[in-house]
Amino acid sequence: MAVGTGGNNSCIRTAANHSYQSLPGDNVFALYSADTPTATITALAQPSNGGSTFGSGSYPLGGFATVTATANAGYAFLDWTENGNEVSNDFDYTFPVTGDRTLVANFVSTRVLSIVSSPPMGGTTTGAGIHPLGAVVPITATPVPGYQFQFWQSGGVPQSTNPVFEWTINSNWTLTAVFSPFPNTSTFDFDTGSPAVGPGMQLPATQSQNGLTVSFSTLMSSWSIQNNISGFLPQVFSGNFGFPGSLYDNVMELQFSQPLTDLTVSFCTADLAGETDITTQIRVRTFANSTSDPVQTTVWARGDWQQMQYAEGRLDLSAPAPFSVAIIDCPYQGPTSSPMYFFDNLIVQRWVPVAPILQIDHDAVLDPSHLRLHWPAPSTGFVLQRADEPLLPIWITVTEPVVELNGENTVLVPLTAGMGGFRLVLP
Missing domain, CATH: 2.60.40 (Immunoglobulin-like)
Structure with a gap:
């Protein structure tokens, strides 16, 4: 038995005029003798600068072949065709070998569509990404509670007032979904409230916005306002945010100057991706006037790994009765859970009584x-x-x-x- 090393870092062994190839890792392979009937599979790229193909070569009749298409920057894989007819739209195409075949991997030029929300906490959008040139892409805008969608804007020019909209991809472009708060909405983002605050400032603190004041306080007063977590800014945050200073100081009390009906808060829990499969939940409870009152409403929320670092999410609460106090905390949920959370973009709606019928x-x-x-x-x-x-x-x-x-x-x-x-x- 002769042993040699191939040019692709695999091991080639030959015994009695038969050969096989051993690839690193778990792989599917076929053993065949040199006199086995074969067919030639040819994989081409169209256009040639759109991408590359892998899998051309001789394959035993009756076996299976796999061809792979990889797009270059600025292109996207479209489909595999044979004699102009589509045979697969998977970039990995596996098929039985029945004879010689010439397959063409078709690539299309792409452009980048960027979509932003204004203000960032006003709502979410879909449709952004890399799209084929000329494609008609459906996009959507969804306001968060307390905000309403206004219009789509492109290059400073309004495009549509419909939150569900279609955009034709002609070039790299940025669309803006414009949202506005309802008259009874106040947004506390540690960036635009009064008095001004900034990174390093310690809590407790008060913030006022649109006629409403909120007081932030904790038991140990270890919290501060920061603008990054070791250089990382969660996607759901818009700038400065509440930052815990201790594992044991995770109960944040919010006292409002007027009764509310709705509360939304963006959060990030210190669950590192790869260390646990289940992210930690945060909890918000509301009280009529003080924490000594009975709990009115309790809502839990769990984030996910949007950027493969800390888990991010948003909690929405709508109370059946007005409340002036809320508690945000992160109760113990097992040995793999994290008691630490960060928060930003607290959006609340003031209670507006319904006028009686006159x-x-x-x-x-x-x-x-x-x-x-x-x-x-x-x-x-x-x-x-x-x-x-x-x-x-x-x-x-x-x-x-x-x-x-x-x-x-x-x-x-x-x-x-x-x-x-x-x-x-x-x-």
């Missing part, structure tokens, strides 16, 4: 000189207003006394000529 009666017989206005009691905080000009209303508060009777608030307003309209509002 009814107006007029009894021309018993009280012809007054209008009777009434609405369900107690309706705390709502004020009755009137405007004499309906087209260009100037609203003033009605000064007549409100009387609560039989579960209703009632006001008698003198009936005057040209009277316009009434409304209930929160001042």
